[in-house]
Amino acid sequence: MNEDFHDIARRTLHHYDRVARRFFFGTIDHDVSQNIDALLDAIEAPAPCTILDFGCGPGRDLRTFADLGHHAIGLDGSAKFVAMARDYSHCEVWHQNFLELRLPKGLFDGIYANASLFHVPRAFLPKVLGELHAALKPGGVLFSSNPRGNNEEGWNGPRWGSFHDYPAWESHLVAAGFQALHHYYRPEGLPREQQPWLASVWRKG
Numbered sequence: 001m002n003e004d005f006h007d008i009a010r011r012t013l014h015h016y017d018r019v020a021r022r023f024f025f026g027t028i029d030h031d032v033s034q035n036i037d038a039l040l041d042a043i044e045a046p047a048p049c050t051i052l053d054f055g056c057g058p059g060r061d062l063r064t065f066a067d068l069g070h071h072a073i074g075l076d077g078s079a080k081f082v083a084m085a086r087d088y089s090h091c092e093v094w095h096q097n098f099l100e101l102r103l104p105k106g107l108f109d110g111i112y113a114n115a116s117l118f119h120v121p122r123a124f125l126p127k128v129l130g131e132l133h134a135a136l137k138p139g140g141v142l143f144s145s146n147p148r149g150n151n152e153e154g155w156n157g158p159r160w161g162s163f164h165d166y167p168a169w170e171s172h173l174v175a176a177g178f179q180a181l182h183h184y185y186r187p188e189g190l191p192r193e194q195q196p197w198l199a200s201v202w203r204k205g
Helices: 005-018 020-027 033-042 060-067 079-089 122-135 166-175
Strands: 050-054 071-076 092-095 108-114 136-147 152-156 159-163 178-186 197-204
Touching (some): 005 020, 005 079, 005 159, 033 060, 033 108, 033 136, 033 178, 033 197, 050 060, 060 108, 122 166, 136 166, 166 178
Parallel strands (some): 050 108, 071 092, 108 136
Antiparallel strands (some): 152 159
16 A cells, blocks of 8 residues: 555544534434443443543544443544534543554553544554553453445545455454454344444453
């Protein structure tokens, strides 16, 4: 791949900054309770849990975790999303580019990466997954949900996307030290060809 990683991040984040308000109103009513439950059900530590919403966007799910009584921290690379998430969730939100993470070691019981990790270029994925692994407590849980595909990556309009099938995604997570718990496709209750999202749950090994 000849693309520059930092140019990929800059252009993708510029897109989200530009459409931040429209994105908020277009996604605020999406029901992702299946994903939130998948993470929380897999965490073995007693509540309240410390959870990182990785790629929290405007703060919809961050607020849900906080309303459930957990210590929720958001992270996003878009400055506009960070400001919106702080205002909407009343949680701590870190402004960090995925390619330049500064995460504390062993802080989180769970990391929730809903529709975010697919923006990481495949060549950079081992570094990012390694940093998420290190940020989890022993036995901590990572949830991810990404648009599935046939292991292609590239520009999808103004955003970069990496689209994995489950075997390829599993190989990346296992190489980073995670153990597979389970995976499923969304939206639930539809034929597979109408389920564009691959969700998976992993434990820190």
